[in-house]
Amino acid sequence: MKKIRFFLRDVWRLSRPYFRSEEKWSAWILLFSIIALNLAMVGMNVVLNFWNRRFYNALQAHDFHAFIQLLFTWQASPGGGLPMPGFTEVVAVYILVFVYATYLNQWLQIRWRRWMTDQFLNEWLADRAYYRISLTTDEQAIGTDNPDQRISDDLRDFVGTTLSLGVDFLSNIVSIFSFIGILWSLSGDLTLWGVTIPGYMVWVALIYAVIGTWVTHLIGRPLIGLRFRQQRVEADFRYALVRLRENVEGVALYGGEPEERGNLVHRFHNVITNWWGIMLQTKRLNALVSGYGQVAVIFPFVVAAPRYFSGQIQLGGLTQTAGAFGQVQGSLSWFVNAYGTLAQWSAVVERLSTFHRAIVLARAAAGHKEAEAAMTGLGPAGRGGAAANQPPPSGPVLVPASDGSVRLDDLTLALPRGEPLVAHANLVLEPGVSVVVTGRSGSGKSTLFRALAGIWPFGSGKVARPPADRCLFLPQRPYIPLGTLRHAVTYPLPPETVPRDVVAAALADVGLDTLVDHLDQDRNWPQVLSGGEQQRLALARALLAKPDWLFLDEATASLDPEAERALYRLLKERLPGTTIVSIAHRPELAAFHDQRLVLERPNGHPGRILAAAPAASPAE
DSSP: HHHHHHHHHHHHHHHHHHHTTHHHHHHHHHHHHHHHHHHHHHHHHHHHHHHHHHHHHHHHTHHHHHHHHHHSSSETTTTTTOOOHHHHHHHHHHHHHHHHHHHHHHHHHHHHHHHHHHHHHHHGGGGGGGHHHHHOOTTOTTTTTTTHIIIIIHHHHHHHHHHHHHHHHHHHHHHHHHHHHHHHHHHOOETTTTTEEEEHHHHHHHHHHHHHHHHHHHHHHHHHEEEEEEEHHHHHHHEEEEEEHHHHHHHHHHHHHHHHHHHHHHHHHHHHHHHHHHHHHHHHHHHHHHHHHHHHHHHHHHHHHHHHHSSSSOOOOOOOOHHHHHHHHHHHHHHTTTHHHHHHHHHHHHHHHHHHHHHHHHHTTTTTTTTTHHOOSOHHHHHHHGGSSOOOOOSEEEEETTSEEEEEEEEEOTTTSSSSSEEEEOOOOOTTOEEEEOTTTTHHHHHHHHHHOOOOOOOEEEESOOGGGEEEOOOOOOOOSSSEEEEHHHHTTTGGGSHHHHHHHHHHHTTOOGGGGGGTTTHHHHHHHHHHHHHHHHHHHHHOOOOOOEEEETTTTOHHHHHHHHHHHHHHHHTTTTTOOOOOOOGGGGGGGGGEEEEOOTTTTTTTTEEOOOOOOOOO
């Protein structure tokens, strides 16, 4: 029961925000309309239940006039009651109600999914939660693996399944109360071992449903965990395929096809292995549900047959009794019939809940005020692991610098596993004084670069620098977004905000003038452009942005030394008011900077940032 309570709380916390959002009125109107239409279909099932009695009685009495009336027009009720509509009218209304119930359901689904997708994307991207989550050290990666699938597939399945199960459950509850009175009045009394049982078919339906529900849960319970794992292994396999597609040249150059094939086969083997487990459990569950459903078809006739053969009820009464029994028994057996869907739904809810918890905790670590919500969680501690209830480390604090400088105050940097990189560093970088940082590979230079950007979450201390819109950080591997080449050059600015001729001039300046005619083409530019061309493109962004501070992390490492020197001269010439901070391995780059720093990290000890002698001016 505790697990069910936590599960329902997760469902509530995922569902509630939309129905309290700015779209709440339209959401509630659509939801109530869907419920009303589904309840109308329940009401028409009640009408058809009584219609069924009259129709079969007419058949038994060979009453052709009543037969035609009940098919096409209407039949007056004895005693002046409400007339019974014909089957044609009832079915016409039923079809209309069913069509619009489905249409409004789909309408609400797409609105709800759009709203939840916006919210998850906003929270995932806010405070760089996506980046912090990617650095998780949890080997199981509960709540952090495959965020693309959780936002795309899991949100779609959650909205659709939650709505369909919720409306279906409510309809079944109403059906129980609508038909249980009919069944009670039709079933009569049963005397068994001297004991008279009133409305005995109601009790038979209840016992039949309880036994079926209990056995179904025993057989189907393993499906919940298997469904959860299937979502993950399917996403892992798809991710490996995407990775191969994005790195085709590297794989081809290394001749890594056997390794890639082995990796893909291994991941697909996990898909198949888990699927066999699902197949086995589904086979057992289907055997039970199918047998249960088939028995339920004939069972009410068997139970009601004694009254029919004794002449207490006519054929119409028998069919009405069987129909009412089927409605009551089917509604009571909702859990049995929906168990497979419930297992899938449970897996989806858990994946979204743990993912949302990971996002909230990542944002809380970044100083966001959702820490309290994160601590209460979206589920029990066991469902996210013990670590899921603790916020990740907050990392160094990024603060604004009033004097335009960049300062490190007692900065300590560590790796995700806790190994220290830099301890208690204090440094001041003055505006107008370009700096190059060198050091051995693995000494922590790129981590220092990330700390200056304010995105590294492991460590402590303060980083003070100018606002983000006056700083530009170019990593060794530039990010090339989807879209046109013009969009790639102006990123993250919208391409329409920068005149086309300005973009073309920037490309020409960095040596990519041959691409100017392709500015408006939408191609897979990360694969079209070489590593050196991508780095040139990133430097073109710097020419367009004209930042006060430009931080370069091996941003020209894919270029030959002559091209590298030419581009540094270009930056110095075109961005005279920009302070350049470079992380580099090539010693000749120090000549383009006013100050040189060395990051020394002895084995097993935290590193230190030391000043070094400046290099000679570069040769012209």
